[in-house]
Amino acid sequence: MPEFNLIYTALMIGGVIAFVMGTVAYLILAERKVAAWVQDRLGPNRVGPWGLLQPIADGGKMFLKEDVIPSHVDKVFFILAPIVAFSTALLSIAVVPIGPSTPPPAPQATVAEYEAAQAAYQETFTFAIQPGLDIGILYIFAIGSLAVYGVILAGWSANNKYSLIGSMRSSAQIISYEIPLGMAIVGVLLFAGSLNLETITDWQSQHGWFILFQPLAFLLFITSVYAETNRLPFDLPEAEQELVGGYHTEYSNSMKLGLMLLAEYAHMITTSFLMSILFFGGWSLFGLENIAGETGIGALLLRFGILGAKVFGFVFLFLLVRWTIPRFRFDQLIGLAWKVMIPLAILHLLAALLVRHFELPYFALTALSVLLFFIAGAASVRTSSAQKTRRKQARSATREHATVGA
Amino acid sequence: MTFHDALFLILATASAVSALGVVVSSSIIRSAIWLLFMLMGVSGLYFFLGAEFLGAAQLIVYVGGTMVLVVFGGMLTTRGPFDHVPVGLVGWVLGGGLSLALFALLVQASLSFVSHPRTDTALPGTGPLGLTLLGVPETPGQTAYLLPFEIVSIHLLVVLIAAAYLARAKRRPTSTHPEADHG
Numbered sequence: 378m379p380e381f382n383l384i385y386t387a388l389m390i391g392g393v394i395a396f397v398m399g400t401v402a403y404l405i406l407a408e409r410k411v412a413a414w415v416q417d418r419l420g421p422n423r424v425g426p427w428g429l430l431q432p433i434a435d436g437g438k439m440f441l442k443e444d445v446i447p448s449h450v451d452k453v454f455f456i457l458a459p460i461v462a463f464s465t466a467l468l469s470i471a472v473v474p475i476g477p478s479t480p481p482p483a484p485q486a487t488v489a490e491y492e493a494a495q496a497a498y499q500e501t502f503t504f505a506i507q508p509g510l511d512i513g514i515l516y517i518f519a520i521g522s523l524a525v526y527g528v529i530l531a532g533w534s535a536n537n538k539y540s541l542i543g544s545m546r547s548s549a550q551i552i553s554y555e556i557p558l559g560m561a562i563v564g565v566l567l568f569a570g571s572l573n574l575e576t577i578t579d580w581q582s583q584h585g586w587f588i589l590f591q592p593l594a595f596l597l598f599i600t601s602v603y604a605e606t607n608r609l610p611f612d613l614p615e616a617e618q619e620l621v622g623g624y625h626t627e628y629s630n631s632m633k634l635g636l637m638l639l640a641e642y643a644h645m646i647t648t649s650f651l652m653s654i655l656f657f658g659g660w661s662l663f664g665l666e667n668i669a670g671e672t673g674i675g676a677l678l679l680r681f682g683i684l685g686a687k688v689f690g691f692v693f694l695f696l697l698v699r700w701t702i703p704r705f706r707f708d709q710l711i712g713l714a715w716k717v718m719i720p721l722a723i724l725h726l727l728a729a730l731l732v733r734h735f736e737l738p739y740f741a742l743t744a745l746s747v748l749l750f751f752i753a754g755a756a757s758v759r760t761s762s763a764q765k766t767r768r769k770q771a772r773s774a775t776r777e778h779a780t781v782g783a
Numbered sequence: 784m785t786f787h788d789a790l791f792l793i794l795a796t797a798s799a800v801s802a803l804g805v806v807v808s809s810s811i812i813r814s815a816i817w818l819l820f821m822l823m824g825v826s827g828l829y830f831f832l833g834a835e836f837l838g839a840a841q842l843i844v845y846v847g848g849t850m851v852l853v854v855f856g857g858m859l860t861t862r863g864p865f866d867h868v869p870v871g872l873v874g875w876v877l878g879g880g881l882s883l884a885l886f887a888l889l890v891q892a893s894l895s896f897v898s899h900p901r902t903d904t905a906l907p908g909t910g911p912l913g914l915t916l917l918g919v920p921e922t923p924g925q926t927a928y929l930l931p932f933e934i935v936s937i938h939l940l941v942v943l944i945a946a947a948y949l950a951r952a953k954r955r956p957t958s959t960h961p962e963a964d965h966g
Contacts, residue, residue: 454816512835519839522847526819529851533812533858541858548855555847
């Protein structure tokens with residue numbers, strides 16, 4: 378692990394937190410604006426020009442509201458839950474390179490060579506709080522697996538049936554979707570040969586983006602990400618039409634609720650960064666990132682812009698999907714994870730292993746990936762039509778029975 | 784006190800307080816959640832020591848996997864809100880005595896460790912560790928653990944299947960009324 382300059386790290390931490398919080402505040406406004414746009418309304422437009430000061434008004438309201446703790450809750454965990462949710466959301470962005478990055482050195486044979494390589498790496502700069510962490514993506518998964526506790530703790534400590542149902546749905550959902558989430562990126566890791574996000578970006582800038590070779594893996598990843606962040610169509614934990622507010626029903630509209638919502642939006646930002654970095658080449662754009670030179674302020678700004686545009690695109694997709702696809706039923710949700718996505722992820726991993734082992738051209742994997750997708754689609758159409766016929770037969774049999782009985 | 788000492792103190796205090804919470808709390812779910820914070824604290828210590836993989840693996844396997852199931856099971860099976868398990872005096876004395884004995888043993892063991900600095904120049908890695916664990920002995924005569932490892936994993940599989948068999952939904956005698964089948 379490289380040594381760090383404490384001041385740089387502190388500055389990075391401050392900068393990243395300020396960036397995430399600022400983006401989150403405006404994401405909430407953007408969400409309302411997009412919702413209004415989809416539903417042919419105007420959206421918030423009273424506070425400042427085009428409602429641009431709305432986030433400040435909302436934040437002020439959250440801080441000033443009275444903090445009500447109901448008498449029937451488990452106080453310790455009721456207060457701990459938003460803290461857990463929020464801190465895990467912020468912790469997971471620590472290894473994500475938010476700008477131009479340099480890959481850390483590969484493993485060396487002896488201690489002396491290792492130290493020389495590390496010293497050379499110290500000279501470069503990567504825009505991440507913790508650059509060069511070897512386990513990179515694994516760390517994000519580890520922290521991401523803690524995020525479920527914010528929901529579980531909130532739901533259980535509230536001592537309310539809606540909260541409990543919401544949090545139990547959530548734990549089942551998050552456990553199920555963690556499996557395809559993890560398996561979808563194993564193919565990426567096999568080719569990049571590293572868990573480190575900077576190295577993965579570097580591989581893609583040399584060989585091409587992973588979305589070109591593994592479109593199916595990306596599809597599985599983005600679906601699981603939507604489930605993990607509790608966004609529609611997977612927002613069963615807080616389905617407001619069925620469960621009032623789900624796991625945060627008992628939280629009054631104070632800063633505790635605010636932290637929970639902020640955590641949810643911070644997750645969206647982190648996962649958008651992950652999708653851009655894992656499958657869309659991070660700051661690379663088919664050589665176009667070198668137009669303004671390899672180094673210097675121009676190249677820096679250009680690379681920031683490329684990555685930022687990708688991240689913005691994914692965040693916007695999050696907002697659009699919310700108003701496009703209706704919510705799943707719970708059995709459909711679990712069925713999708715266990716019966717469709719996990720088998721597909723295993724098959725895709727097998728295809729990636731074959732291509733990697735026999736050193737086939739990378740586009741062979743693209744073909745296999747697309748083929749798998751169409752086979753799965755055909756299979757699901759067949760099963761659903763078979764189920765429909767069976768259900769129809771059963772219904773007519775019931776009707777006959779009823780008529781006979783009458 | 785250096786920055787490192789302060790960090791260590793925070794992590795160690797958090798782990799120790801949560802560990803106390805596990806044993807002192809009388810509600811099962813509270814215990815489980817204190818155990819969760821204890822595991823998080825310990826994995827924080829691993830990160831602190833530079834063993835990132837160990838820390839991440841602990842978080843993924845224990846905190847993200849096992850403890851979710853424990854908490855989930857606890858929430859599903861409690862009979863009322865904030866179910867408490869009363870602990871009698873005998874329980875406190877027995878449990879306290881046993882924990883004190885275990886604590887003394889652990890302190891004794893951890894104080895008797897002597898670190899051996901490496902003298903060779905090869906970079907330490909996980910490769911030799913994996914080879915030693917799973918067999919492929921470097922020198923003849925060294926024991927390979929591949930077979931015991933496989934036996935243990937198959938044993939785990941058998942246990943899992945048996946658990947699923949025991950916990951499966953018992954089929955009720957089929958009703959003659961067709962409504963019961965698709966209702």
